[in-house]
Amino acid sequence: MVARGRTGALVRVQARKRIDGESTVRAAWEAMLASLPPGSIAMRTGWADFDAVAPGDEPTLCAMGATMLQGLVHVAGDAPRWAVTLVALRAGRVDRAFVCDPGYDLARLSPCALAWVEPYAGDDWQQSQRYPIVRPLDVASGKVLT
Numbered sequence: 001m002v003a004r005g006r007t008g009a010l011v012r013v014q015a016r017k018r019i020d021g022e023s024t025v026r027a028a029w030e031a032m033l034a035s036l037p038p039g040s041i042a043m044r045t046g047w048a049d050f051d052a053v054a055p056g057d058e059p060t061l062c063a064m065g066a067t068m069l070q071g072l073v074h075v076a077g078d079a080p081r082w083a084v085t086l087v088a089l090r091a092g093r094v095d096r097a098f099v100c101d102p103g104y105d106l107a108r109l110s111p112c113a114l115a116w117v118e119p120y121a122g123d124d125w126q127q128s129q130r131y132p133i134v135r136p137l138d139v140a141s142g143k144v145l146t
Contacts, residue, residue: 008055009086009116010097011036011065013072015048016081016111024048027075028082035068037061053089059142061086062116066142069114081111087132088118096120105134114139 013032019025025048032050033042037060042052054061065084072082083106087097096119106113114137120130136145 006055007057008053008089009058009061010089011040011042011050011052011054011061011068012083012085012087013050013052013068014046014083014085016083016113019048024075028072031071031075032068035064035071037064058088058116062114062137062142062144064142065114065116065137066139069112069139073112083109083113083115085113086116088116090119093119093121100132102132102134104131105136109136110139112139114142116144 028048029044029050032052036042036052036054037056040052040054042050045051054064056064065086069082069084085102085106087100089097100117100119102115102117106115109115116135116137118133120132122130124130137143138145
């Protein structure tokens with residue numbers, strides 16, 4: 001996707017609270033899949049954690065993330081809390097998205113969190129303490145919070 005000059009994001013969905021019951025996890029997985037644009041590839045990476053690579057531009061993907069988060073909350077009820085993180089995929093820098101850790105910034109957000117993440121852009125990105133730029137998004141609209 002990125003090699004062809006298309007933009008996109010690594011979509012990370014993580015349960016922020018323990019989820020019991022395969023039916024709830026399956027419903028969350030299906031809600032995530034239903035929100036992804038055509039051409040996306042997804043996989044389950046943990047009990048209630050999912051990753052996907054989705055094509056699209058930043059505004060479109062941020063709106064998709066808001067829809068996804070709303071769907072996750074709807075199917076799983078009030079108890080589970082979710083984080084949907086959209087990590088920018090850039091030509092020549094795709095590997096940075098897969099090692100990017102916005103965890104400190106996400107921990108400060110509300111129980112259900114949505115964020116757009118730009119991996120650290122410097123040439124020394126493989127060294128420790130190279131933090132990404134994390135922009136929290138409004139969970140209803142997907143627009144950047146100011």
